[in-house]
Amino acid sequence: MRLFIAAATVSFVLVSVATQIADAPTGFDNKTNGMVDDATHQADQTKFEEVEQLSDGLGPLYNAQSCRECHQNPVSGAASQVSELRVGHQGPDGRFRTPDIPIAHGAEVISGRSLVNDRAICPNAAFPDKEIQERVPETETIRTFRVSLNLLGDGFVEAIADQTLIELSKEQCKSSHRKICGQVLYVPIVEAPGQMGVGRFGWKDQHASLLSFSGDAYLNEMGITNRLQPDEVTNLCNAVSEPNDTTGADGLADIDHFARFIRATKAPARDAQLANGAAAKKGLSLFDKIGCVTCHVATLTTAPAGTKINGGTFTIPPALGSITLHPYGDFLMHDVGTGDGILQATREHYGHKVFQLMSDYLSKQDFESSRNKIRTAPLWGVRLRPRLMHDGASLTFLEAITRHRGEASHITQQFEKLKRADQEAIIEFLKSL
Numbered sequence: 452m453r454l455f456i457a458a459a460t461v462s463f464v465l466v467s468v469a470t471q472i473a474d475a476p477t478g479f480d481n482k483t484n485g486m487v488d489d490a491t492h493q494a495d496q497t498k499f500e501e502v503e504q505l506s507d508g509l510g511p512l513y514n515a516q517s518c519r520e521c522h523q524n525p526v527s528g529a530a531s532q533v534s535e536l537r538v539g540h541q542g543p544d545g546r547f548r549t550p551d552i553p554i555a556h557g558a559e560v561i562s563g564r565s566l567v568n569d570r571a572i573c574p575n576a577a578f579p580d581k582e583i584q585e586r587v588p589e590t591e592t593i594r595t596f597r598v599s600l601n602l603l604g605d606g607f608v609e610a611i612a613d614q615t616l617i618e619l620s621k622e623q624c625k626s627s628h629r630k631i632c633g634q635v636l637y638v639p640i641v642e643a644p645g646q647m648g649v650g651r652f653g654w655k656d657q658h659a660s661l662l663s664f665s666g667d668a669y670l671n672e673m674g675i676t677n678r679l680q681p682d683e684v685t686n687l688c689n690a691v692s693e694p695n696d697t698t699g700a701d702g703l704a705d706i707d708h709f710a711r712f713i714r715a716t717k718a719p720a721r722d723a724q725l726a727n728g729a730a731a732k733k734g735l736s737l738f739d740k741i742g743c744v745t746c747h748v749a750t751l752t753t754a755p756a757g758t759k760i761n762g763g764t765f766t767i768p769p770a771l772g773s774i775t776l777h778p779y780g781d782f783l784m785h786d787v788g789t790g791d792g793i794l795q796a797t798r799e800h801y802g803h804k805v806f807q808l809m810s811d812y813l814s815k816q817d818f819e820s821s822r823n824k825i826r827t828a829p830l831w832g833v834r835l836r837p838r839l840m841h842d843g844a845s846l847t848f849l850e851a852i853t854r855h856r857g858e859a860s861h862i863t864q865q866f867e868k869l870k871r872a873d874q875e876a877i878i879e880f881l882k883s884l
């Protein structure tokens with residue numbers, strides 16, 4: 452556990468504590484990790500759980516009414532079984548193209564995003580004759596589902612220095628004799644136009660900042676425009692002016708509360724009983740020995756408190772600085788043979804303004820080569836996820852493991868060569884995470 456010292460009163464003590472590395476607090480108790488007080492965390496959680504209505508600006512196209520609808524198992528901020536639909540097609544040059552989706556009997560075409568929203572607000576009382584439901588056209592032959600992700604502990608993930616992930620990628624490549632080389636993607640920080648960071652959030656590492664992600668999710672999942680994503684996906688059936696998310700009396704908008712809520716969460720806790728059992732311990736050493744840890748990295752450390760990240764817009768607070776976390780992931784992109792062929796949709800994730808400002812940079816980024824790569828799934832809390840892999844299509848741990856090919860082929864072969872009891876020990880270890 453970490454000792455907290457009021458910075459202002461005993462600053463000399465802080466200096467000696469500054470380099471002390473503490474373990475990230477864990478738990479599913481919805482208590483703060485220490486970044487804010489519990490009352491503030493509760494209030495932020497209430498925002499995260501709020502159900503948005505038409506009058507709040509919900510939609511016109513959306514997937515759900517609340518962040519909690521998709522991030523709640525077993526508590527707010529965690530993952531869920533809810534999956535989303537992404538589609539696209541191959542252009543004549545062989546490159547990925549986002550879909551063109553006609554809505555309202557072809558009156559408008561939605562383009563520039565790979566996400567297909569499953570819900571729409573009309574027809575409704577105000578627009579009884581408008582029909583704007585998105586449907587996948589026959590032309591969009593590249594398709595996938597992507598399941599919701601866990602957010603607990605993500606404040607620590609955000610506080611990992613870019614350089615740590617860059618070095619991890621190099622080290623991985625070297626130690627595996629270039630068989631396993633996690634790809635680093637530099638992505639725009641939406642709240643700091645023109646600045647980039649190493650992507651670490653989302654199945655495609657599409658964001659580096661939790662505030663950027665919150666703005667993206669509020670628009671694309673719920674249809675709530677906000678200062679980072681001020682443009683509606685469509686104005687058909689739209690009755691509320693933009694941005695829907697405005698600043699409250701405390702100077703914060705909903706997206707600021709979401710980001711602070713996520714940043715202040717504790718990391719997922721392990722199942723104490725299983726973790727201390729002989730089988731899980733043996734499983735961990737085998738997980739290590741056959742090389743699962745090359746990608747599912749056991750320990751990472753955050754940058755020191757006071758470090759500025761996200762293009763200088765966020766300073767790592769004491770509760771998130773110099774902390775070790777055990778995510779069992781490297782937050783890098785890999786081809787493990789499961790790729791869904793769908794690229795990061797830059798206009799969708801970063802909004803029109805940043806897309807235009809950085810279009811030159813974005814077009815030079817090697818996104819195309821990451822088309823069939825997926826971020827290593829962090830395994831913390833995996834025991835609580837019954838549908839595995841990005842598409843939720845693997846229903847047992849054994850199926851998920853044996854599905855790994857590509858960069859992980861030689862590791863999967865090692866796993867397949869293990870005695871049945873040893874394979875079971877690895878699965879027992881996964882059940883303890």
Ligand code: HEC
Pocket residue numbers: 514515516517518519520521522533534535597598599600601602605651652653654655661664665668669672673709710713
């Ligand atoms: C309809 C379901 C749904 C809703 C509603 C939703 N999310 Fe998500 N969330 C997802 C899915 C699916 C992913 C993975 C997306 C991907 O990478 O393609 C995700 C990923 C995330 C991530 C990245 C986590 C990580 O560790 O990589 C963050 C942060 C996030 N969501 C925040 C939010 C916030 C904040 C809200 C509310 C504004 C929200 N989400 C609403 C489904 C949802």
Ligand code: HEC
Pocket residue numbers: 631738741742743744745746747785786787789790825826827828829830833836838839840841842848851852855858859862863866877881
């Ligand atoms: C080359 C890197 C790499 C190696 C090595 C690797 N994995 Fe993975 N693992 C991934 C990636 C990437 C995903 C996500 C793939 C997807 O969603 O399509 C993943 C997903 C998983 C999942 C699903 C988690 C979830 O939340 O859905 C499990 C379980 C898993 N790996 C276990 C293992 C085990 C056990 C080993 C060793 C036998 C291993 N992995 C080796 C990269 C790797």
